[in-house]
Amino acid sequence: MSDVFNIRRFGWYAQREFRENWKAYALGLVGMMALMAYFIYSEGSKIPEKYREIPIDIFPSLIITMGPLVWVSSVFSLKGFSQTNERLRTLLLPVSNLERWLYAWLVSVPIPMLICFVVWKLSWLLVIEQWRQDIPNLSINTDLAYWNGGSYFSIFTLTGSAVFMLGAMTLGKLNFLKTIGILLLSGLVILKWGQGYLLRALFPAEGLPTPAPWVAPTITVRSEAGITIERIHSLYENIYQGWWVLCLPICLYVIVFLKMKEREV
Secondary structure (H helix, E strand, O other), X not given: OOOOOOHHHHHHHHHXXXXXXXXXXXXXXXXXXXXXXXXXXXXXXXXXXXXXXXXXXXXXXXXXXXXXXXXXXXXXXXXXXXXXXXXXXXXXXXXXXXXXXXXXXXXXOHHHHHHXXXXXXXXXXXXXXXXXXXXXXXXXXXXXXXXXXXXXXXXXXXXXXXXXXXXXXXXXXXXXXXXXXXXXXXXXXXXXXXXXXXXXXXXXXXXXOOOOOOOOOEEEEEEOOEEEEEEOOOXXXXXXXXXXXXXXXHHHHHHHHHHHHHOOO
């Protein structure tokens, strides 16, 4: 198609796709809200009747609820490619591959992330206000240092969305379950077997504990001054982390776009 992008045509295509898949998006939103309600109930059950000295940490609920919502949206953004009988009808629509890909990315990443953040913020504001009426001294963790684990968040959302989009393009029916199975199997192989080899390539020392291969390992140092935890850095750490956080999702998004062009009629 010679006309690569047209804003009016893109708007028409977005409206059509949203009308056909709004039930799936709504179901993902309901699931996210149910998961949020579980987090609120779990934190509320830990509060004593009078006072709680340990601050309530509200940030994990944002990360864990945002990931599944992005994954579900990524699958249904390319629903037309997951089944043979819908694929031809999707490809015959008068829109370009760039418009298809842009719509899929918008409803997979920024829109669900924004919706999830708004629901998360409003939910906790209402609940915390209610709790503080009963416990005025209730402590809430608002420390932004929690976002130091931004690499986890990026892989959980950006790379996850790209993987599920690629799964919708290549795995056919039940692609969500198939993609989950492949991710679990790959994760077991990498973390149980491959991680040791990756660490030996990046860090000279062996057997150092680390939660994931893109995170620098730490060692406990005991001295007369006390016990300290030191983080071991590698010369290749920034390159390695940049690959996981930025390059890998971009490469997967490009592969999804190329798959669309490959099936163009």
